Structure formats: C-alpha cells, structure tokens
Amino acid sequence: MDLKNYLKDRRQRIDAALDQYLPAEDSLPERLHQAVRYSVFAGGKRLRPILMLAACEAVGGDTEKILPAACAMEMIHTYSLIHDDLPAMDDDDLRRGRPTCHKVYGEALAILAGDALLTEAFIQLSGMNGNTFQADDACRRATHIIARCAGSRGMVGGQVVDMESEGKEINLPTLEYIHTHKTGALILASVQVGALLGGADEASYDALTRYAEASGLAFQVADDILDIIGDQDLLGKDVGSDEARGKATYPALLGLSVARNRARDLRDLALESLAGFGEAAEPLRQIAHYIVDRSF
Amino acid sequence: MDLKNYLKDRRQRIDAALDQYLPAEDSLPERLHQAVRYSVFAGGKRLRPILMLAACEAVGGDTEKILPAACAMEMIHTYSLIHDDLPAMDDDDLRRGRPTCHKVYGEALAILAGDALLTEAFIQLSGMNGNTFQADDACRRATHIIARCAGSRGMVGGQVVDMESEGKEINLPTLEYIHTHKTGALILASVQVGALLGGADEASYDALTRYAEASGLAFQVADDILDIIGDQDLLGKDVGSDEARGKATYPALLGLSVARNRARDLRDLALESLAGFGEAAEPLRQIAHYIVDRSF
Numbered sequence A, B: 001m002d003l004k005n006y007l008k009d010r011r012q013r014i015d016a017a018l019d020q021y022l023p024a025e026d027s028l029p030e031r032l033h034q035a036v037r038y039s040v041f042a043g044g045k046r047l048r049p050i051l052m053l054a055a056c057e058a059v060g061g062d063t064e065k066i067l068p069a070a071c072a073m074e075m076i077h078t079y080s081l082i083h084d085d086l087p088a089m090d091d092d093d094l095r096r097g098r099p100t101c102h103k104v105y106g107e108a109l110a111i112l113a114g115d116a117l118l119t120e121a122f123i124q125l126s127g128m129n130g131n132t133f134q135a136d137d138a139c140r141r142a143t144h145i146i147a148r149c150a151g152s153r154g155m156v157g158g159q160v161v162d163m164e165s166e167g168k169e170i171n172l173p174t175l176e177y178i179h180t181h182k183t184g185a186l187i188l189a190s191v192q193v194g195a196l197l198g199g200a201d202e203a204s205y206d207a208l209t210r211y212a213e214a215s216g217l218a219f220q221v222a223d224d225i226l227d228i229i230g231d232q233d234l235l236g237k238d239v240g241s242d243e244a245r246g247k248a249t250y251p252a253l254l255g256l257s258v259a260r261n262r263a264r265d266l267r268d269l270a271l272e273s274l275a276g277f278g279e280a281a282e283p284l285r286q287i288a289h290y291i292v293d294r295s296f
Helices: A003-021 A030-040 A047-058 A063-085 A101-105 A107-127 A136-150 A155-165 A172-182 A184-198 A202-229 A241-245 A250-254 A256-273 A279-293 B003-021 B030-040 B047-058 B063-084 B101-105 B107-127 B136-150 B155-165 B172-182 B184-197 B202-229 B241-245 B250-254 B256-273 B279-293
Strands: none
Touching: A003 A047, A003 A063, A003 A279, A030 A063, A030 A101, A030 A107, A030 B155, A047 A063, A047 A184, A047 A202, A047 A279, A063 A101, A063 A107, A063 A136, A063 A155, A063 A184, A063 B107, A101 A107, A107 A136, A107 B063, A107 B107, A107 B136, A107 B155, A136 A155, A136 A184, A136 B107, A136 B136, A155 A172, A155 A184, A155 B030, A155 B107, A172 A184, A172 A202, A172 A250, A184 A202, A202 A250, A202 A256, A202 A279, A250 A256, A256 A279, B003 B047, B003 B063, B003 B279, B030 B063, B030 B101, B030 B107, B047 B063, B047 B184, B047 B202, B047 B279, B063 B107, B063 B136, B063 B155, B063 B184, B101 B107, B107 B136, B136 B155, B136 B184, B155 B172, B155 B184, B172 B184, B172 B202, B172 B250, B184 B202, B202 B250, B202 B256, B202 B279, B250 B256, B256 B279
C-alpha cells in the first residue's frame, strides 16, 4: 500500500463526513457555526479519526459505519486546539499558518465554538443508531471511552499539568504524564473505539491498546524532536516554540540521541503489538513508521 | 406535600451523588478538581436535576437509578455558568455572593474546569450501565437529547445570540429564541430525560415536553421580572444587572404587567399539560408555581 494515497483518501472521506455532520454556516447562530467550521477545516492531518478507521479495518470492521465516531474525535481534538490557543492559555495568534479562531471571531465566540464542538462530538456519538450503527451497547461503551479520555483524568488533565509545568524544572515521569494525557489519551481512545466498533475480540482489543499507547507516546517524542530539528510544515507550529515557552521536552530532558532511541523503541513496540494481525493492519504499521520516521 | 422540604431533600440527594461522582479534590490534577468542585458546590438550587427526578417520578420511574443523568445536567449547567462568567463573556466577579471560578483559580483553569465538567457529564451518562441502569438504548437516547439541547443549536446557541444582542434593540421573537435556547433547552432536556428514563409512554412524554417548554420559558420571564423588582437572594445575581448590561428582558419589551401575565399564562399552560397525571406529578405542579409565583 501507498501510505500517502491512503492518508489522502481517508482525509477526504473524513472531511466529507465532517462537512455533512456539522451544522451549516447559514444555520443559526451563523457566526458560531462559521467559527466552528473555520477551525475544523483549517487543514488538520485527521490523525485521530484515521487511526480509528485503521483500527476498525485491522479487525475486519466496516469503516463506513463508524464515521460519526471518527468525526467526533476530530471535533474533540479541534475544540482542544481552539481552547489551547486562547489568550488565557497558550495565547497563539497562528495555527497552521492561519489566524487562530479567537483572532478572527473574538475570544467569547472562540470559547463557545470550542464548547459547541465538544458537545457536537457527543451528539454524533449518541446519534450513531439506526442505519449507520450496530448496537446501543457498543455506542454507549465507545462514548464512555472517549469521554474518559477527553476529560479531567485524560486530555484536559494533561493540559492542566502542562500549563502548571511551564517554566519549571520537571522530571521524566511528569513529562510522561503530560504526554500520555494531553496527546496520548485521544490517540488511545481513537484506536480503542475503532477496535470496539469494528468488533474486535478481547485479545485484539488489548493488542491494539498496546499499539495505541506506544505510538501515542512515540508521536509526542517525535513532535518534541521535530520542534528542535524540525521542518515547520511537518510540525504545524513554529519551530523552537516549546523552548521559547520554557516547555519541557524529551530532547531537553534526555538529549537528542536518547530521545531518538526512545521514539524508535516505542515505534518497535507498537509494531510488535501488531504481530498477530495480517495484511489488514498494514495501515496501522505504516502510520507507526510515519509518526516516528519524520523525526530522524 | 411540602415543596420546601421536597426541594431540600432532593437537593441533598443530588449533592451527595455529585460528591460521589466527581473526581476527588486530591486526585490529579488537584487544582483542576478543586476548581470543578468549587463551582459545583457553590450553592445552586439544583433546579434542572430536581426537574429530571420529578419527571421520572411523575411517570412512576425509579429516581435512584437516574441520579447519574440528573448530576450530568447539573454539571452541564455549572460548566455553562463558569464559561459565561469569564472576562471574555459576561466578566462577572461574583456568583451567588462568592468570587467566580476564574477570580479564584485564574482564567485558564476556569476554562478547563468548564471543559472538564461538560465532558464529565458525558462520562456519567455513558457510564449509567450495569447495576444503576436499565437499557443501553435509553442511555443512548438520553445522551442524544442532552447533547442536542446543550450544543450549538441549544444552550450554546442561545448564549451566542444573547451575546450578539447586548446593547441592541431586539424584538420579541429574538428574545424568545434566546430564552428557549439559553435556559429553556436544558430544562426541556431535564424533563424529557427524566420521562424517558422513567419509562414514560409516548403520550406522557409529549405532555411532559409541553410542561417543560412552558415552565422553562416561564422561569425566564419570572427571572427577568425578578431582575427588576427582585430580591437578590431569590435571583442569585445582582438586581438590575440585566438593565446595566443593556440586555433585553420581557418587562423591558412588554412592560411589567404584560410580562407578569405572560408568566402566569405559561404557568397555567404547564399545569394544564399535567392534567392527565395523578398525585405523582404533584412536585412538578408545585415547581411550576414556585418558578412563577416568586415574581409576583
């Protein structure tokens, strides 16, 4: 398979579904829905929904049926970016080269656009019934996994500890807490929900959980490395921005070469966890490579 | 029945359940969970969860089983207050006589505490299984009702139009849009979910929907009246604050006496919709009186 084409195809399917599910720009309140769409269609990689579809595929599930859940993940991811960029938080004027939501629509509307997107994710998750979905039980469990990973003991918790750690000396366990929560939790939820809704048995679900934990952390280590050596296009933010903010990173704590070894080890761990899967897990394998190899 | 004792008893049950469901103050991240609890336990009337339990009771349901959903409503209500109070929004320093969340914990943590509470609501809704809950189908439908009422076409939408209307001349349909969305939507969801989870048949569900629509709007008309004539204790905010902000209100648009007639008509409409219910709907009837009669 050709990863580049695969990612492009998936991105297009997800974008089309997002366009279908999100309220139209001319539906009331119009500016709110414009702000929501401005941020959702700002050129994201759609990594989380792609991982969900790939995990579903790996266990032989029907990816078409889980598009509402995949889009829910992207809505949650986008809401977190909008809120992170706010003046009271990271105070970022640009994201992916475009003015951030609050720069265009104002702070109040940006807060509300984030709130609306988080809520919309649960509208989608709880609306996956009838012709698009299999069972209410799976729907409930998927919602629970996603809500837990997005909440105060997941992504929001990671963001809080990250914020509290800025400009402070932190140790590796704290850095690992931040990353497994702030970024890792949504990646984990994406893969677990893809597996669950794809009909995974227990052993496959556990193997995919290990895959997600390893590649989620690998993604963050690679991101930290890219922040130093990086290519701004790959990174989606300014090179050197972590250092400028006084944020702890893997290379800062471990040195560049140890950080690279850690990224490689995590990638290999992710690949090993897929050993029992056949051809259908090839996208997941290539994504693990893609996540890490861009930082070499 | 004695409404005062009824409300007190329900408030205590809901507070005990909230205390049980919310992350402990010493669980990581501690300051986030402290901020969450600070706002949740700031002395709210718990009107929305009480309405949910009362609707469940009216159709003969077991209120104990729906406490997670009732608490979810209060979490969503509290998140909306935290975000509404932010400097970028209403910029309020006090709520119910205490400093607002962002005054105590800072703006960033207040944004995240709101985010965490909104997410926690869906953790509770999707976690109502096994021994506390009846059916995954009802759980999914309840989640859908609540998410829709809380989202961009519900409460968040109402907040946006309210914000956009400040200091402008608005007409009655716009004011009604604001109220049915900003306040009415969560009241509607509370009653509908109480009915649904209590096992209502279609006719009872529809009657309770009419009750909720009428009393939700009545609540807001009465609130507007109280803002002028009011007693700060009943209101929970500064008397005259709507006028000071240039917010449109029913008395401002219609005059005080027409606004009072409107509140009475809505109360009577709510009571009529309960005509087919027996003794079990007595709390709902008395709550409709309580909502409106405080503004006379």
